[in-house]
Amino acid sequence: MTEPHDSSLAKDALGSSGATALGAVLEDDLSGIDATTGGPVVGTKPRSLWSDAWYDLRRDPLFWISAVLIVVFILMALFPGLFTNKDPRQCDLSVARHIPSPAHWFGTDIQGCDVYARTIYGARSSILVGILATLGTAIIGSAVGLIAGFRGGWLDTLLSRTGDIFYAIPLLLGGIIILYTFPNQVGTPYIVVVLKVVAALAILGWPSIARLMRSSVLQVMPHDYIQAAKALGAKPGRIILSHVLPNAMAPVMVVSTINLGSYIAIEATLSYLGIGLQEPAISWGVSISDASGLGYVRSAPFMLLFPSLFLSLAVLAFIFLGEASQNAFDPKRH
């Protein structure tokens, strides 16, 4: 090994992010997870790793706790009407900052809106940002990592150095600049508003996934079955799709689950800094940052407490899921 870590670790454990940092830790943790070692017979049955992992997962209480929570949150994001019949945008200023009561279970916020309804409806934006940003980084990162690792040579150098450029720009600062550059207009559709935040996170977040993918591809590449496929003249696309990708994907998946939680927390910090999602979008981040002034924390803590609690639970659920799958995919446990 000439470049032991390929300067991978922690991009920034800044403010609330840490998504990448955690990824980095795991990259380290997972360096031993060569997907191919999962199966008893190298190269023949890549699926065995996955079924092994599933077998382990089913026995892990951590997995079940997180799975149930995630299902609840996803339901909340898809069908908020199941959980409340109140309109989160129906606000009465004259009853602003009322403490929790039978009429308003979680109290009312600064505008006199129902905190419970806003918390339920806020799930959609937060979960959407989390899932899409994770998908974005995973797709871009995996693609780049695959190509870099598979092709090697000058292309590898080019892609890796390009990754360095984005990696070296602090996530929060880069995100601020990007979101300032593409401001929202009135009438910008909701999904575009969300996608902008997602794009900012994905643009700055993909290099850590790319590195992870590249190193696992490099571990997979020397194996006989790939060399055999090459020798048999299989097309590179086919080799990648049917041999390299399935065997190199596990670490990326584990890190992505954990990143998902962190992205939800980052969205809150972006809202706090006045960028990120904003009205009329409802999100936990917006609710938390609106209620985070110390004066409000002291006079109306419920405005902060409930959305924070939901956000923490969601983040925890995804991180636990990541933890559980990390354990399950860890070959050393077998």
Added chain:
Amino acid sequence: MLKYVIRRLLQMIPVVIGATFILFCLVFALPGDPTAGRCGDRPCPPAYVAAFRAEYHLDKPLLVQYGLYLGRLLHGDLGVNFYGNTVVSELAARYPVTLRLAFIAVLVEIFVGIAAGVIAGVRHGGFLDYLILVSSLVVISIPIFVIGSLAQLVFGMKLGWFPVTAGDGSWSQLVLPGFVLGALSVAYVARLTRANLIDNQHADYVRTAKAKGLSGFRIVTIHTLRNSLIPVITFIGYDFGSLMGGAIVTEQIFNINGIGNFIFRSINQRDGVSVVGAVTCLVLVYLLANLLVDLLYGVLDPRISHD
């Protein structure tokens, strides 16, 4: 070894140029004229705008501006910002503060994180392990601005244990912000320490030590921990660079005149020269830290050699 270092250093050049160019384009593309808002609620007089744009070369095309910038950069000149201060002097005033803050945060990571990781690792699978797992993850799941404000309220204002803000940026003032900043990474350090410790406990040399009748404590401290700490130290090394740029929120809450806050405000001012200069320095710090850590890794782990 030397060849390796030179190669790494050379590779930094395109990265730095690429990063400055991307930043330059982004800052250039920011909506909002730099002079808008400089005259408060009324538009600036045209003569003022023209003079301002000429002074900062804003009237030239992007590539010319970038060329001028690179030319100055070669001479170590980062330019003059919109407040009429040289960017070098602005950075010189803030880097030491941010360095101190990041240093304290790293100390927190080391002491709290490793201690928690060792406890969790030794008792892995037990109650303490789970407690540490859950509590460290809870810290991650709360947005930093909430942790920061609450810490300021409780430890600064109510209990009075720490100064409320850190405007001067002295060591004593930065302790509380350092804890807040470091809190997030503590969880990672703890997880990392724990995982490596557990791995190493199954290593042959530990078995040998156990067979020789050494006590559990000695095994942990002398044998396992030293080897387990290699990845932890590398993590912390990388983290140091990122802590410096990532402290925007902490700096805002505690009124610290640091780099993160400076960049954030410069973005607000459309002060491109300051933004590019400050971020370029961060990128350099980050790249050098990466190099240093990679070298350190080689020193700590004799199995790795740099040609």
Added chain:
Amino acid sequence: MRRITPLVALSISGVMLLSACGQDVAAPNESSSSTASAATGPAKDGGTVSIRGCTPQNPLIPSDTNETCGGNVLDAVTAKLVHYNSDTAAPELDIAQSIDTTDNQHFTVKLNPGYKFSDGTEVKAKNFVDGWNWAAYGPNAQQNSYFFEPITGYKDVQCGDDDCKVKPKATTMSGLKVVDDHTFTIDTSEKVSNLKIRLGYTAFAPLPDSFLKAPTDKKWQKFPVGAGPFTITQNTATQIVFKKNPDYGGKFKPHVDEVTYKIYNDAAPAYNDVVANNLDVTDLIPTDQLTNDQWKSDLQNRWGIRQSGVFQSITASSKDKQLQNQDLLKALSMDIDRPTITKQIFAGSRTPADGWVSPVVDGYKPGVCGDLCKYDKTKAKEMYDKAGGYKGTLTIAVNGDGDHKAWSQAVCNGWKNDLGLNCQLKITPDFKTLRDQITKRELTGFFRTGWQMDYPSIENFLTPLYATGASSNDGDYSNKAFDAKLQEAAAAPDEEQANKVYQEAEAMLAEKMPAIPLWYVSTPFAWSTKVTNVKLTPFGTIDLTAISVK
């Protein structure tokens, strides 16, 4: 005095709240305070105090600073012909011994001898004349050059084009003449009945010979030399230190020897520091601390609140055809529940506006807006329907970096609830972006407008904002009759008469609602246990000459 810049936008917004309920502050100089801070006893001399400050946005040259952060610094350092009384805002002679005129167009200014700049040189007539000529000269590109516009010959010193490729015809204004060392004359191209009041504005400060010899020297940008009570001894990114000016020759002598202006980027840390006695005074208190009177229990008799010359409004974009319907504007104005918003969102640090002029200035007349500024949702709905309603989504544009989200959301929600219209906020990330869009006339719907007075005159709330083509006429309001009234008022023989005519002009605004008045601002402030005699000026700034150490 100065416009609301980003940080200040934050301050203004973050700032104001009064005691629990929206208390009707009508008298121009009324202020409430926990202790009789403003009154009482002989103040002790000496000592040092620290006050909250923010980063000056521009070079510290009187004619180039137009925002609060730098303006506060310059006010401590400079003395002007006229000084505004810190209680009543009334103009009092300072460097000027007399300002005489018989026709409001030809003025003779006599200076008090004995005023000295902090570099030891005496303040003479030429420091005014040469200084003003330098500031008004087009190629020098000073932000505040338009303040000299009334002076005869101003046009001749302006550039021929925007880039100043065509140099001005003259280098000096013909309306300014030095008579002797302590006398000069000002001629204006038109009658200006309130010139005396205007002369207290920072841009009219005299400039020392040393500056005029080398105006481009960078040192002036950080260390201005003025004839004021203080002089700057240190100016860094984190603090600006003032020392008493040993040569100060005026009447407004400070009690303290040294003032440290500590730079804060945010309201919260400054407030927290004052609570913990790490900072002596802040004039910026986060809105959230004002709710439920929390700050009063935090501070225990270390707080005050002062109505300041700031007026806030929303202005309809001239690009929005639907909003040219004045009945619609009136209906919308009547459907803003100002008392509830000032109580619930601002905790009383704003007072519902009943006109377009702040109550702190001489010439304020209550109730000019009448029923149009009173909340009546049934009548509003009736008028709204009659006016044909608003089709599509009505937007209010505000900047996200200054606590404007809460009130604009409340206004929007009110319209949605009462009128059934579709209302949405347009939040720009920062003040600059908003300002840029307003200037380029890119917005539709409403946008936030605020005005912090330059000088305490009713004229300053009207001419720059609503005269045809005026510099801050963001809604492109144009009304010949209104313009004529302003001219008539400017030519009035005395101030009382002028104010009357200005009030008539103000009343004309109610016909078309070029801006919908929202509220007047009161500034809450707080101080440490170490200091006493803390008060704010009508501009909402800390009065550095009053404060003293216990």
